[in-house]
Amino acid sequence: MDVRKLRYFTVLAEEKHFGRAAKKLSLSQPPLSYAIKQLESELDARLFTRNTRAVELTPAGLALRNEAFALLRRIDEIKRQVRSVADGQAGVLRVGFGGSMLYRGLPDILADFSKKLPLIDIKLREMGSVDQIEAIQRDEIDLGFIHGHETPAGLDGFRYHAEPFVACLPATHRLAKQKRIKLAQLAQDDFVLFQRRGSPAYYESIIGTCLAAGFAPRVRHEVAIWLSVVSLVASGTGVALVPRSLRNSALAGAVFIPIDQTGILSETHCVWKPERLVDAGLANAIGLIRARASGRGKPQR
Known part of the structure; x- marks a missing residue:
């Protein structure tokens, strides 16, 4: 079974008329009839009884209708989820941090994520700076907040x-x-x-x-x-x-x-592996963190 045939089937099951179903699907009646025959052949079951005025679902057709609607809804959900991940609006973001970040704005960053990227699942790991750098290099976390005066070699970042x-x-x-x-x-x-x-x-x-x-x-x-x-x-x-x-x-x-x-x-630097920026979710998160960092002003002595 392919998704196209299932969609044709569900429309015909709703309309119970080949002409109306074909019109709703923006195609002519012969391709619709052919697709339904293919589906019946693949399932080895008759799905509709036909007469000159309308079609009716057989018991097998009734069984397929319920499953088809559920399956197509799930496929649509998967498509939306995949698009959201591709757009950086959903997914998982693994963040390393040192304990002092709890007093340097990490709660505000998490609040920004919750408000502006609510479908991204944040996973926090408290780690030392050296451990964070190694974890980023091994792709165990996506970004980190490390202590130091510069971004380590091989990573991208900015002073947060x-x-x-x-x-x-x-x-x-x-x-x-x-x-x-x-x-x-x-x-x-x-x-x-x-x-x-x-x-x-x-x-x-x-x-x-x-x-x-x-x-x-x-x-x-x-x-x-x-x-x-x-x-x-x-x-x-x-x-x-x-x-x-x-x-x-x-x-x-x-x-x-x-x-x-x-x-x-x-000094605290937000750092990540440069090649990971193809991940739109990571790029969006970095943008939010950078915007918050720019609003913090220069350090007061």
Whole structure:
């Protein structure tokens, strides 16, 4: 059976007249009669009884009618779905992100997707920057939000967000009530760092900034998640330098204080594999993210 013959059959089943059915199908009666005969031959069943005035469905025809209508509806649904995917309005989008993106606009991005691309199924995976890059290269995710100062070689992308680092101190720290501090004032403190494996750019930036301030930080702990950094600081384990947006975590026991003259920025890049842009859904998603990034303005120090 082919779809054309099924459509002819359903129209004839509704009209119960070859002339009216042919007119509705915009064809002459002989091709319609021939198609119905072919269908009956393929099914080895008589579908209609015919007389000079009308046609009636046989029991076999009645059985086929119900199934044919359901099948044709499903075929139409599949066509719409395929067109939606081809147009980038439907499909699956796998997004990698670091935990700090929860405070850097990821919820707003998801709200944009829900409003403007409601048929795209978003799959989130929390991962470190290095893991995201590897996952993109292996086609395990479609795009990622990674930390660093540039788009990695072999990928396309743009800077989504930039902000200064601030000092994260326990609320009981001797400097906790200061409005601003100098980084050198933390030279004798233990540090909690975001681990090198998760984001080499962050690790090296923080170490380099401390060295430029005249001391090598005494690293006591390295952790994989920014909230773990803040949690350890809140418990009094040490101090840290964290992206300013981590203030929005509102974690009890931690305070966030601007640092004078560090010049260190926390940057997030949206990245993807360039050859994947043939996927219209990915291209549409990147367009929404880029539009939101352009509205965020320049980083304030």
